[in-house]
Amino acid sequence: MLNHACLHLVSPVIQLDKWTxxxxxxQESVAINTSPFLVNSADAxxxxxxxxxxxxxxxxxxxxxxxxxxxxxxxMPNYRSQELxxxxxxxxxxYLDAKIKTWVEYLRGSLPEILAAHQAELVAYELSxxxxxxxxxx
Numbered sequence: 001m002l003n004h005a006c007l008h009l010v011s012p013v014i015q016l017d018k019w020t021x022x023x024x025x026x027q028e029s030v031a032i033n034t035s036p037f038l039v040n041s042a043d044a045x046x047x048x049x050x051x052x053x054x055x056x057x058x059x060x061x062x063x064x065x066x067x068x069x070x071x072x073x074x075x076m077p078n079y080r081s082q083e084l085x086x087x088x089x090x091x092x093x094x095y096l097d098a099k100i101k102t103w104v105e106y107l108r109g110s111l112p113e114i115l116a117a118h119q120a121e122l123v124a125y126e127l128s129x130x131x132x133x134x135x136x137x138x
Contacts, residue, residue, distance in 0.1 A: 009056060021076070022080045037054070086111070
């Protein structure tokens with residue numbers, strides 16, 4: 001990694017000086033170069049990577065399209081970055097607005113299926129070398 005421009009997706013749970021992966025030998029941490037490029041948006045990171053600014057970490061949902069059309073390539077296919085949790089936080093269940101309740105119920109019901117579909121696409125990509133034969137999620 002020290003020979004590459006490593007772009008930073010800023011998050012409270014991702015360290016700026018190293019990336020942590022789960023690989024064939026278990027969990028591994030790799031030191032990365034400091035970068036003047038810091039961003040907290042997966043879409044902005046994808047744009048920077050596809051523009052040739054360097055390599056970076058992307059969530060599966062942000063990478064699938066680029067893997068499918070060839071604008072992104074997995075650099076380390078035997079490694080996965082750390083998994084992150086998603087939380088819906090709201091002030092109180094008492095007097096909960098119907099819009100918020102509906103949104104949380106939608107996330108709870110739909111997100112696992114969407115994430116599983118993205119993971120299946122990634123597995124299909126890894127097995128075939130492309131996403132051309134994979135069923136693409138909406």
